[in-house]
Amino acid sequence: MKDLRAHIANLPESVKVRALQECRLFEGLTSTELNDLAVRAVSIRYTKGDFIFTEGDPAEFFFLAQEGLITLHKGLASGKNVIFIIASIGDTLNAAALSMNKHFLSAQAITDAVVLRIPRNEFWELVGRRPQIALSIIGLTATALNSEYNRIMDILGEDVELRVVHSLFTLATKFGPNLMLKREELANYAGTTTESAIRVLSKLKKREIISSAGRGAIFISDLARLQNYRR
Amino acid sequence: MKDLRAHIANLPESVKVRALQECRLFEGLTSTELNDLAVRAVSIRYTKGDFIFTEGDPAEFFFLAQEGLITLHKGLASGKNVIFIIASIGDTLNAAALSMNKHFLSAQAITDAVVLRIPRNEFWELVGRRPQIALSIIGLTATALNSEYNRIMDILGEDVELRVVHSLFTLATKFGPNLMLKREELANYAGTTTESAIRVLSKLKKREIISSAGRGAIFISDLARLQNYRR
DNA sequence: CGCCTGATTGATAAGTATCAAGGTCGGTGG
DNA sequence: CCACCGACCTTGATACTTATCAATCAGGCG
Numbered sequence: 001m002k003d004l005r006a007h008i009a010n011l012p013e014s015v016k017v018r019a020l021q022e023c024r025l026f027e028g029l030t031s032t033e034l035n036d037l038a039v040r041a042v043s044i045r046y047t048k049g050d051f052i053f054t055e056g057d058p059a060e061f062f063f064l065a066q067e068g069l070i071t072l073h074k075g076l077a078s079g080k081n082v083i084f085i086i087a088s089i090g091d092t093l094n095a096a097a098l099s100m101n102k103h104f105l106s107a108q109a110i111t112d113a114v115v116l117r118i119p120r121n122e123f124w125e126l127v128g129r130r131p132q133i134a135l136s137i138i139g140l141t142a143t144a145l146n147s148e149y150n151r152i153m154d155i156l157g158e159d160v161e162l163r164v165v166h167s168l169f170t171l172a173t174k175f176g177p178n179l180m181l182k183r184e185e186l187a188n189y190a191g192t193t194t195e196s197a198i199r200v201l202s203k204l205k206k207r208e209i210i211s212s213a214g215r216g217a218i219f220i221s222d223l224a225r226l227q228n229y230r231r
Numbered sequence: 232m233k234d235l236r237a238h239i240a241n242l243p244e245s246v247k248v249r250a251l252q253e254c255r256l257f258e259g260l261t262s263t264e265l266n267d268l269a270v271r272a273v274s275i276r277y278t279k280g281d282f283i284f285t286e287g288d289p290a291e292f293f294f295l296a297q298e299g300l301i302t303l304h305k306g307l308a309s310g311k312n313v314i315f316i317i318a319s320i321g322d323t324l325n326a327a328a329l330s331m332n333k334h335f336l337s338a339q340a341i342t343d344a345v346v347l348r349i350p351r352n353e354f355w356e357l358v359g360r361r362p363q364i365a366l367s368i369i370g371l372t373a374t375a376l377n378s379e380y381n382r383i384m385d386i387l388g389e390d391v392e393l394r395v396v397h398s399l400f401t402l403a404t405k406f407g408p409n410l411m412l413k414r415e416e417l418a419n420y421a422g423t424t425t426e427s428a429i430r431v432l433s434k435l436k437k438r439e440i441i442s443s444a445g446r447g448a449i450f451i452s453d454l455a456r457l458q459n460y461r462r
Numbered sequence: 463c464g465c466c467t468g469a470t471t472g473a474t475a476a477g478t479a480t481c482a483a484g485g486t487c488g489g490t491g492g
Numbered sequence: 493c494c495a496c497c498g499a500c501c502t503t504g505a506t507a508c509t510t511a512t513c514a515a516t517c518a519g520g521c522g
Contacts, residue, residue: 074384076387076388077388082383082384082387082388096369096373099370100373100374104373128362131359131365134362135365138327141327141369141372142328142372144376145327145372145375145376146327146335148379149336151383152382153305153307155386155387156307156313156422157308157309157313159510160509183468184468191383193510193512194468194469195469195471195510195511196510201470202471212469215469215518390476390477390478391477413500414500423479424480426502426503427477427478427479429501429502430478430502443501445487446487446488447500
């Protein structure tokens with residue numbers, strides 16, 4: 001049984017500031033403000049597999065990814081789960097949910113990861129002082145909403161093959177052609193089963209659009225053909 | 232061919248104020264402010280079937296439903312479409328999309344309808360003066376986002392039968408047990424075909440959970456059994 | 463070396479869209 | 493006033509997609 005307790009990292013402020021700067025929400029802040037925020041922020045280190053928070057938990061902190069990959073997902077009664085977002089440095093884990101009292105999604109580290117966290121009320125105080133941040137949250141949440149509309153269109157309108165291809169393309173746009181994901185994670189992101197995702201990958205490999213880069217990795221060798229993919 | 236041109240209604244301010252009051256965004260406003268807003272707002276009358284705006288159009292106005300039912304949907308390549316929201320009095324048609332430049336969804340009147348519209352920049356000026364409105368937009372958008380997460384879980388995790396049942400329950404919670412919707416509209420809301428939706432309805436009628444209330448209507452006679460429905 | 467996790471392929475079954483064929487109702491025009 | 497027409501509703505048969513179940517393989521790590 002793995003030790004699930006996370007560790008407070010106590011990183012120097014400069015490292016935290018760098019993560020805050022990566023986040024769209026804090027774009028307009030002066031370096032003094034960023035420093036203030038960094039002082040209030042605590043970095044926490046998680047081990048691959050650890051949960052940072054769970055769907056339905058009270059949302060007491062604002063969370064920001066600082067290092068590593070973190071999935072934001074929801075569990076299905078059948079035991080499988082659906083990955084909505086894969087967060088990396090500068091991505092907020094729960095900016096939208098913070099306005100409600102509970103987390104919408106679960107956050108789980110899929111690599112070793114470091115997360116910045118700021119108490120909920122301190123975050124809202126800052127938003128009160130800097131209304132621009134509220135507008136950025138609106139933008140962020142609206143963008144997320146639009147992505148989910150599009151995902152639904154994809155799920156209802158396209159077959160599994162196209163969905164996996166679209167997922168690969170989206171992920172490659174964010175993370176580059178070298179995806180450090182297991183087949184299962186890709187499947188959960190695309191909303192299908194591991195087996196079905198693998199069948200699509202096999203087909204893509206035969207067409208030399210991807211080449212598997214070993215366990216837990218997928219290398220996309222021809223992004224252009226992936227984008228214009230037709231069965 | 233139907234006349235698609237909508238008509239400016241020029242309703243008295245008091246009628247417009249009533250619609251504004253129904254909207255969660257304007258809860259904290261004084262009656263003076265509401266009146267100011269009502270003066271700037273134009274009511275427009277649409278005939279059943281008319282489009283108020285279309286997916287991808289530039290979002291130049293803030294829209295609020297004042298009378299009638301309006302679907303917010305997106306078209307699928309196959310010609311079918313997916314209904315995300317059915318808006319009625321007090322519902323915003325595009326609060327989230329207003330922060331982007333384009334409409335995410337199409338808005339179509341499915342009954343004769345009246346809509347309030349406020350120029351985009353005047354709306355944002357108001358938000359600037361009253362930061363509480365920005366927070367309400369965050370709340371509204373976050374709630375919408377959470378709904379779509381749940382819808383995706385439903386689509387991926389439940390069969391069509393449960394999805395139609397859930398849709399009926401959600402709609403009945405908002406509109407009451409007497410739903411003035413065509414089978415096709417219900418199907419588009421549930422993300423299935425008209426035929427499949429009808430098969431579910433037939434089953435529900437056999438179990439006396441619903442009774443069809445004539446063409447273009449569904450009457451839910453046993454909401455409790457609908458909520459706890461198992462196949 | 464053997465075990466555990468992840469990847470892969472094949473066979474099968476279930477669920478649902480699709481296609482096809484009426485059926486029903488309300489409105490409209492002769 | 494009646495008959496027809498069009499929109500909507502309903503049911504049945506079929507085919508296709510994809511989940512599920514089962515078996516095997518590959519590689520890293522203790």
